Amino acid sequence: MYMTQCLQRTLQQNPDHLATIFAERRHTYREFGERVARLAGALQSLGMAAGERVGMLALNSDRYLEYIMGVWWGGGVLNPVNVRWSVPEIVYSLDDCSTAILIVDEHFAALAEEIRKTTRHAPQFIYAGEGEVPAGMLGFEQLIAQAHPVEDAGRGGADLACIMYTGGTTGFPKGVMQSHLNLWSACMPRMVDMPPIRGGLLLHVAPLFHVAGLARALIQFLAGESHVLVSGFDALQTLQIIEQERVTETLLVPTMILALLAHPDFERYDLGSLKRLTYGASPSAGDMVEQVLARFPDIELSHSYGLTEACPVVSSNLPCNHTPEARISGLSRSVGRGGLGVNVKIVDPQGHEVPRGTVGEIIVRGPNIMQGYWNKPEETAKALRNGWLYTGDGAWMDEQGYLFIVDRLKDMIVSGGENVYSAEVENVLARHPAVAQCAVIGIPHAQWGEAVHAVVVCKPGSQVDAEQLRLYCREFIAAYKCPKTIEFRDELPLSAAGKVLKRELRK
Template sequence: MKGMISMERIGDFAFEVEMSRQLLLGEMLARNARKCPDVEGVIFKDRRITYRELDERVNRLANGLLRAGIRMGDSIGLIMENRREMLEIFFAAAKVGAVNVPVNTRLSPREMAYILNNADAKLLLFSGRFSETIARIKCELPSVGAYVLVDGQVGGTFQGYENFLATGLPIRPDVRLQDDQVVFIIYTAGTTGKPKGAMLTHKNLIVNAMAIMQETSLSLPRRAELPFLVQKVMSITPFFHIAGVLGIVKNMVTLTPMVIMEFDPLELLKMIERERVTFLFLVPAMWHMVMDHPDFKKYDVSSLRTAAYGADRIQNDTKKRILEAFPNAALYEAFGQTEMTANTVLMKHQDALRKDGSVGRPLFNVEFRVVDDEMNDVSVGEVGEIVYRGPGLFKGYYKNPKETEKAFEGGWFHSGDLVRQDSEGFIYVVDREKDMIISGGENIYSAEIEALLVTHPKIKEAAIIGVPDPKWGEAVKAFVVLEPGREATAEEIVQFCLENLARFKRPKFVEFLPCLPRSATGKILKRELRIRQPHLCPPRA
């Protein structure tokens, strides 16, 4: 009969309505493709991909995953550098209810195998750069049933990515999802123990992305009179890191094109000029590498409107240098951790210089306290651990109920960050709880000594750890990187500390290094410094 709608079609409508209510990563991409099909969403090397093309490829890949036997809740391992295929895999897995497990590409083969096995990965997608590594550990991965190579020569038991993608139809898979389902397991670095897999949901990611949008909208521009530019983000933060994942989601929420690349100072400068990039996030060490490049002044960086940083301490001198090098860019600092879906605290441009040493104020959707060991709130200005609650809070550690229970002790997530809060509500990170040194009953904060050491004219970088001391329990050891062409003695460094710090805080040992070990995101790897001399520096729990 004319005008009648079949029961099957009514069911389709109900499915569409229910999916639209959920905060789902796949639905967010599909919505962008429907609303702005011809808008460029991704730029990678010589490829420019619209939202319609991206969603179509993601749908094909998602249906290919279903054909390969991937089901809701199954884990998918990814080992590759930043590239468009990684983005496609993230969203395809999200559309079928699978769980993305991006693996840190700087890990050893043994460490990679541990994560893939711990996560129960059913499928592994990787780039040619890691073919030898995968061939080496393949026999150690009993749960992995199929291997897909995203580039390079396909052979043996490795399938080709484009062929795998071509097995699926370009329509949305008929999988009903809830936004509190896990979509990522991001492994956090271990100290003495193994890495822990933090389980993050669709809702975690989208809610936090929206919170950051709200907070950054309140950050004043550097120069209000500048002409309007279409926003364009350079995505350099590794996609295996929560900051890289959240950046992708934020860009999807805001319909902001992403320029995907790996970090290379010269190529970065070329890309800023060519693509008129407006937003760039780098860790402080990377900002220095870009500004120190001999060809820096040859490139037009006037399009940059936001210079963002995080993952390591940054001094006002560095902030001022960024402002001078990028004359139209406002400053922006992000602080947080994987378990809170990356960001908990944000520093707006108008406060960046006047609040030297602070990481900003907590996001509006983050509930927090600064507490002592008994979970009592400490007074303003006093040091305590910052604990959190909120919609960005992860579900727990995968297959690790003991650590999950420990993390949520007292009904709050324990960050392990020791902070103080000033009268305006700004947070100052004093140290990681695990990095605090106790010597003769005195609490010594490594960050305080490190902040002093980098003010020495001969010192470029410094890291502080605690080492066993038969008399005092622990003593302070400094690892120092000197400025190029400079020389210094251990005695000189110790004397500098004695002139500026209490005697019990001075380093008892000083070791000079050519560089400090860092993670892919620029964080100093103190666990590597501790294992340099295991008889002196037992790893911390």
């Protein structure tokens, strides 16, 4: 179980199949494999030994996929750097796991000097962007052209494959240690439930430094299928690429999906090639599922829930639960059931399993669960207890094992002694016809301890006031759950993965 085996298999069985499309560049698997083997040789010549960390600070591209496979082919460990981080956060992650080589593209090359000055041991910079190679860096293309291809190192099983840093804006980031076995065990159950479309084209919009983007790329590699990449999410560009390349499937977060559906040029594009859409990273927003299926009545729509520490998939809600009958029953609001090989329980604060229908914390056990946090034994001990990963996510489970997320436990609002789960309030608000996006947080209140506060983005051309929204909420949820205060904004702060940054709203 080593992650380069899938590349070796495709090189043997289907080498002339298209591997990557990025802008004007196209590579077959034969070409991709040759570049990967040469990149591995170049990295080894720069000092990458078995288990050594190599970072990449870049937007999505075909070179990012070459970095992933090239580092593993040469026996190294990935450290994909969050592109939303400040330089101190970047430097912390590099220093924390002693990353000696850092690949950057044209979007982040300007940060190199500040990184070089503030790291304990400045990494060797490799420039993987377009245009001239900056002074003091090596060129990605020149290294590949000059290097000799090397044999696959074949590291796998319990060998460390990746350190993915999570968090970082409210404290030091934590490096999640993922082995080859962890990643393999996370991808294979998804392959069983929903194998990639044979002969299809997957569009990578989700950032590859994020575990969701990485895992979906690995599933495509396991199937030996083709990747289409864009540097980041732009609604118009996404519509254009789907039409131009005849994309068959993609992974998006709800905020991206809603932006596509709301784009004024949506109807101009032929999106008939799109057969499958997976959404994740946050619960569905109100009537998003209805909107998608109204525009794409035959699409296979599925939802995945997970976290970096689970590499990432915990559960999947398959297309069969997005039918009209399932939507009436409420199953479409679930995040699905635990995947093959993944044990899931809902427990109380003492770790005891709670009755079905009772809210508690999701805990997970399986071969996909991380090895721990790099250099953080105390944090590891808090998260991994008796073989179970404590996720910090609040949810309840029905009699058939379907999970329904209610909140991050730390985001739960306690108002007048009553627990209020933000996801429940958000789902009601998001169903209002004037609401495009919303987020609910708790704010200090002298009488109630905390009060429910909503931040709302209206759809273009729509208007609604706070009192109208409060009255709307009272039709569906108890009065104490309804927002006491509502503010309207033009946009919500989002992470690079498309999640709403509630910590920024609280600030």
